[in-house]
C-alpha cells in the first residue's frame with residue numbers, strides 16, 4: 001500500500017459502493033481517497049473511467065481502473081495480499097467457488113427482486129417485489145446455515161465475500177418496511193439471517209457505512225421524483 005494511490009468513486013447510498021468500503025476497512029486499507037459522486041451530474045472522471053456502464057463504484061489504483069463491485073472486491077484481495085486484515089475470499093478453491101456462487105445470487109436474485117421496491121410504479125408492484133425478496137431471503141437463510149456451520153458469519157468466524165456483499169445491502173433491506181410496509185429482515189421468518197444482520201451492522205468495519213432508514217427513504221423519494229415516478233403512500 002505504501003506509495004500506492006487508491007481512489008474510490010462512490011455514492012453513499014449505493015450497496016455496491018458500501019461493500020467495497022467495508023472490505024477496505026476489513027483489510028485495513030484505510031489510506032484511500034473517497035470521492036462522492038452525484039447520480040444526477042456524473043463527474044468527467046467517472047464518465048472517463050467507466051465509459052461502458054457509467055456506474056459507481058470505480059476503483060482507481062495507480063492509474064488503473066477497476067469497475068464492478070464484486071470484481072473490485074476480488075481485485076483488492078489479489079492486489080493487496082499482504083494487507084493487515086484477512087482476505088475477503090477464502091484460500092480453498094472450492095470454498096471460493098461456493099462464496100462466489102452466493103455472492104452472485106445476492107446480486108442476480110435478491111437485488112433484482114428488490115429493485116421494484118425502489119422504482120415500482122404502483123404500491124402493488126412494490127409489495128409484490130418485497131414478497132419476492134422474502135423468498136430469496138428464505139434461500140439465503142438455508143445458505144447461511146450450511147455455509148456458517150453454526151458460526152457467526154457466512155465465512156465462519158470471520159467476515160467474507162458473502163457477508164460483505166449481502167451486508168452492504170442491509171440498509172435498503174431494513175428500509176423496505178418504511179418504503180412499502182413489508183418487513184423483509186424478519187426474525188420470525190429468517191431468524192439466523194436476522195441475527196447475522198445485527199452482528200454485521202455492529203462490526204467496526206461497517207460502522208458509519210450502512211445508512212439510516214430515514215436517509216434512505218428520503219433518497220428514494222428524491223430519486224423517484226427525478227425519474228418521474230409517483231410518490232406512493
Ligand SMILES: N[C@@H](CCC(=O)N[C@@H](CS)C(=O)NCC(=O)O)C(=O)O
Nearest residue numbers: 014015016054055056057068069070
Ligand atoms: N453491477 C454493478 C452495479 C453498480 C450500480 O448499479 N451502481 C449504481 C448506484 S447503486 C449507479 O452507479 N447508477 C448510476 C446509473 O445507473 O446511472 C456493481 O456491482 O458495481
